[in-house]
Amino acid sequence: MDEGLEGFRVKSRGGGNRGGGGTKCGRWNPTTEQVKVLTDLFRAGLRTPTTDQIQKISSQLSFYGNIESKNVFYWFQNHKARERQKRRRVLVEDDEFNDYREFQRDEKISSARHFSEINQEMMETERVTETLQLFPLNPYWETEHEKLRYYANEYNKENHASFPCNFEAEMDHTTLDLRLSFL
Amino acid sequence: MDEGLEGFRVKSRGGGNRGGGGTKCGRWNPTTEQVKVLTDLFRAGLRTPTTDQIQKISSQLSFYGNIESKNVFYWFQNHKARERQKRRRVLVEDDEFNDYREFQRDEKISSARHFSEINQEMMETERVTETLQLFPLNPYWETEHEKLRYYANEYNKENHASFPCNFEAEMDHTTLDLRLSFL
DNA sequence: TAATTATGAATGAAAG
DNA sequence: CTTTCATTCATAATTA
Numbered sequence: 001m002d003e004g005l006e007g008f009r010v011k012s013r014g015g016g017n018r019g020g021g022g023t024k025c026g027r028w029n030p031t032t033e034q035v036k037v038l039t040d041l042f043r044a045g046l047r048t049p050t051t052d053q054i055q056k057i058s059s060q061l062s063f064y065g066n067i068e069s070k071n072v073f074y075w076f077q078n079h080k081a082r083e084r085q086k087r088r089r090v091l092v093e094d095d096e097f098n099d100y101r102e103f104q105r106d107e108k109i110s111s112a113r114h115f116s117e118i119n120q121e122m123m124e125t126e127r128v129t130e131t132l133q134l135f136p137l138n139p140y141w142e143t144e145h146e147k148l149r150y151y152a153n154e155y156n157k158e159n160h161a162s163f164p165c166n167f168e169a170e171m172d173h174t175t176l177d178l179r180l181s182f183l
Numbered sequence: 184m185d186e187g188l189e190g191f192r193v194k195s196r197g198g199g200n201r202g203g204g205g206t207k208c209g210r211w212n213p214t215t216e217q218v219k220v221l222t223d224l225f226r227a228g229l230r231t232p233t234t235d236q237i238q239k240i241s242s243q244l245s246f247y248g249n250i251e252s253k254n255v256f257y258w259f260q261n262h263k264a265r266e267r268q269k270r271r272r273v274l275v276e277d278d279e280f281n282d283y284r285e286f287q288r289d290e291k292i293s294s295a296r297h298f299s300e301i302n303q304e305m306m307e308t309e310r311v312t313e314t315l316q317l318f319p320l321n322p323y324w325e326t327e328h329e330k331l332r333y334y335a336n337e338y339n340k341e342n343h344a345s346f347p348c349n350f351e352a353e354m355d356h357t358t359l360d361l362r363l364s365f366l
Numbered sequence: 367t368a369a370t371t372a373t374g375a376a377t378g379a380a381a382g
Numbered sequence: 383c384t385t386t387c388a389t390t391c392a393t394a395a396t397t398a
Contacts, residue, residue, distance in 0.1 A: 027374050029394070048386075055275055069272050074375060081388070082373085210378050210389080257379060264384065265377080 028071040033064040038075050047080050049073075211254040216247040221258050230263050232256075 030038070041049075041057065049057060049072070058069040213221070224232075224240065232240065232255065241252040 027393070029374085051271075068276065070269075071374080075373090077386085078373065078375085080386095085388085212378085212390095254378080258377095260383085261377065261379085268384090 028067065030067070030071070030075070031065040034061045034067060037061060037064075038072070038079075042076065042079055047076065049076055211250060213250070213254070213258070214248045217244045217250060220244060220247075221255070221262070225259065225262055225266075230259065232259055 037060070038057075046053075051069075054069050054072045054076075058067055058072045061067045061072070221240075221244075229236070234252075237252050237255045241250055241255045244250045244255070
């Protein structure tokens with residue numbers, strides 16, 4: 001993790017999860033553009049987008065490759081959780097230093113105690129703006145999407161409309177078929 | 184050749200956290216059997232079991248491993264919420280898809296198209312029976328639990344349902360305009 | 367290509 | 383009921 005400032009990781013995810021002929025219906029594999037946008041939004045302070053925001057973001061990101069709203073939802077969920085996790089780990093380390101082991105499940109008291117310099121950066125993003133407005137991003141889209149738009153489509157996936165993913169359609173466990181006759 | 188066997192996943196849910204080496208009894212880790220029963224009940228229409236029903240269910244499921252009433256309570260609460268959430272998301276995606284296609288008032292769409300399968304599944308579970316009675320369950324338990332009780336410990340296979348791969352895959356990017364005028 | 371890591375996905379628990 | 387948090391599971395990606 002650690003998306004750094006540049007946000008340019010060589011992930012060889014050239015075309016995302018499409019193409020490649022794989023048609024693998026595995027899990028979502030965000031394109032670098034998608035990750036960048038999501039990261040930007042996160043860094044801008046967005047932590048828990050509303051359903052509506054998720055929809056919009058998802059809709060926009062679909063320009064760069066396949067994506068569903070749930071992907072956006074999970075992305076923020078995970079990103080936030082892992083950042084917090086990291087931060088907490090450092091805290092624990094600090095505590096360990098003092099052999100201090102009180103597990104007080106209150107996290108809001110994070111009144112910036114004695115954080116390591118490393119946490120300095122995190123404290124920055126810690127100032128969350130739950131009700132973040134996204135309009136400041138417009139400029140970005142307006143200026144960037146036009147070119148990326150074509151790069152992203154370079155090779156449109158041919159077969160995507162179908163979704164052969166299993167959908168819990170197998171009630172195996174032969175003998176375990178419950179006789180819920182109460183209906 | 185032979186793209187690795189898929190379709191089976193082993194959830195370390197084996198011995199579970201119940202009797203025996205209790206060890207880490209953090210949170211309830213349902214056995215496959217327990218999940219199956221709960222799912223069956225849900226699919227049968229049970230959504231918000233009463234305290235009494237929860238008691239009965241919990242009691243019966245205890246044959247397959249440790250379980251408390253609150254686990255059952257939470258399970259239904261979560262399952263219901265997530266099912267709803269999932270449906271909500273898919274519907275939105277559908278809307279987007281429809282918006283894109285923008286059927287020229289062609290009303291004879293009849294029976295959802297591409298995403299019919301999924302919606303169908305959900306429509307099914309949409310038939311709720313809030314006042315479901317559980318007493319007929321006893322017979323089953325009495326006769327089955329003894330043997331299943333043992334089978335449940337070793338053999339664990341679970342196929343999780345996956346979301347549809349993607350809908351808005353083949354959107355016509357050329358006609359879409361970035362309207363990220365969020366909020 | 368095996369081992370490790372990063373991260374998408376899921377879910378139990380609980381707060382709101 | 384809805385939303386959030388934490389932990390865990392699964393697997394694509396990366397590294398050794």
